[in-house]
Amino acid sequence: MKRTNKTLTNAGNFAAFMGPSLITFTCVLLIPLLYGVYLTFTNYSPITGSQDFVGFSNFTAIFTDKEYLGQFVKTLGYVFYSTIFCNVLAFVLAYLLTSNVRFQNFLRAGFFTPNLIGGIVLGYIWKFIFANVITLIGKSLDYGPLTTSFLTNPDRAIWAMIIVTVWQYAGYLMMIYVAGFVSIPRDIQEASEIDGATGLNKLFKVTIPLMVPSFIICFFISISRGFMSYDLNLALTNGQPYGSTRLAAMHIYQKAFQANQYGIGQAEAIVLFIAVAIAAVSQVLLTKKYEVEA
């Protein structure tokens, strides 16, 4: 009798504490995800209301959509470069800002600020900088390459995206690295110094191995955000010039909502989801190998 009561209480507690979040999770994530997978097998359109089963034809359509494949490759490049530069810059900043420079806290806050500005606003600010400020400087210096906007040349526009992404996320990742640096036990560092390790040697042999958990988190964040980048893409280049900077997410959106091919757009979204999952998980598994115990 007593036992059942306890069981009921526990179950009630579980429902009270876990229930709300589980319901929310199911409603806004699980069901839409499953429904989304189901939609990839139909020719759904809210306009005509059709929802007929079409099998795998949406998935085969992806592989004939040369544009999507091209943009997927472009997205891979964007993710690769922005991840590398973001993390290198963030690590260097964190290293400098934990070595007792003056105004350390003020500088940390300063580098972190870009991350507090939303992607859309950020995009418009940088659009102005690239299109008006830099060209003005270029004209006054009479330096050819800077007289035209970065955003009107396909090769330079993608680099403009990478520059802004790095500017936006480097400060955020820097905070994680700062936390990593601070958490390295003092005694290990002293021990290594007594053993004669100095400068770079100490950095590569002691500090970096102990900071692998920070690297895992930072790479995970930059890779997954890079793949799903949309707001910055929309505000900064809107895919221009002539569609050359449309990243995968933007292509999916246009396919579904502008070309009215929901099924194909949704199938492309699923493919992107799988790609992000593979990239992020394999990165975590690979870097985990280098984790060491202090």
Added chain:
Amino acid sequence: MKRRRLLAMTLVFAMIAAALGACSGPSPAAESQAPSPAASTAPSAAATANEAPVKITYFNTSAEVNTMFENMFARYHELHPNVTIELIPTGIGEGQQEKLQSLYASGNAPTFMNIDPANVIEYEDKLLDVTMESAPWLSLLNDGAIEAGTFDGKIYGIPWSVQGYGLLYNKRIVDQIYGGSFDPATINTRDALKAFLEKIEATGMPATMIHGENWSVGGHYLTLVYACQGPATTDGTGFLDKLKAGTAKIEDSPIFQGYMDTFDILKAHNYNKADPLVGDYNADAQAFGEGKCATYFMGDWLWTVMTTLKGVDQDYGFLPVPWSNNPNDYGNSQVVMVLPKFQVIDKSQNTPEQQKAALDALQWMLTDPEGQQFFLDAGFCIPYKNVRKDVKYNSMTTSIAQYAAAGKTINLGCFSYITGDAWTQTGNLMLQYLAGAIDRKTLAEGIDAYWQSVK
């Protein structure tokens, strides 16, 4: 232990199921929007004319005039207290198509709306076909306007505004160069246009400007190629059908070649030549308004930007964009006149009473002098015969109206059939051509490939 967890999970799923059950069924709140019998029998203070209160919604895609519609509906509510019209506004550059799709998908379709012709075709099955019997006031429309709103032999779209585009020119500058003797009618061949632009360029001023955005060079300039296949809408759509079927190649069309030759000339005199793809709408308007270049390929909607700028010229006119050297060719002495938006009524998710209320409201908005005044104050040219004759439009709209009065307009009927991502895709090709990234042959092949990919 196990059983306890099982019980907990069951409880949680029961809660989820209950929550979902509440989400799915028809919500009582949505029901009450429609005039239910219960509502009409209840004593209502608002219904002075013994009429049942009707609540209808209006979806507006002309984002720049949301306030105009709001004021209009407030006034209409004063006149007809039983009718409440709720505006569903959209923002400039906001996903308007997406919003309408979501309204339809969620069962909240607006009663009536102001949408693009391409959307009228997409939503045709769900729209009320208006007839001369149900709306006799349509006979007040200008000639030809009703045809534009007729799709598959039925009137789905009620016209309400006329716009035009072509090569805008700054009258002050051109008069200066020509000593006041410039006659726009002389620009009716490509050579005449070329000589005109060269004469301006000789004074050291860039002669023209191309807006480096896909909607301008793709949606507007390239569309001229389809529209000038012939004066009937079917000439243009017939050509598009051939492109889709692959039985015609755009490269073989002399009109395409002609317009691209003209495009090359415009390109050579482009104010934005150094960086043609900047595509900054406000900066381009400012430069043109301040007289930094003499002409601009744009439409009379540019006026709404001009009114927000200081120190800009007020006097503009339109020139045709000739595609050949034969002055009699269709398109060489005409400018485009188009009905860019239509008023339509939904029949799929609204009651007959609501549809009737929407139709009555439209009648007041479009044909009653008080309703029309709202449009006139906002600077619209509305195509109804009973509009006050003393109304004064801005210089751009006046110029379009003059071409229309002389019968010198290009019928852009096929524009309605250029749907989906046609603007973006073919426009992007045009931008590549503008930037010199591809040649004309590649451009033509790209356009063919796009149309063949459209089902």
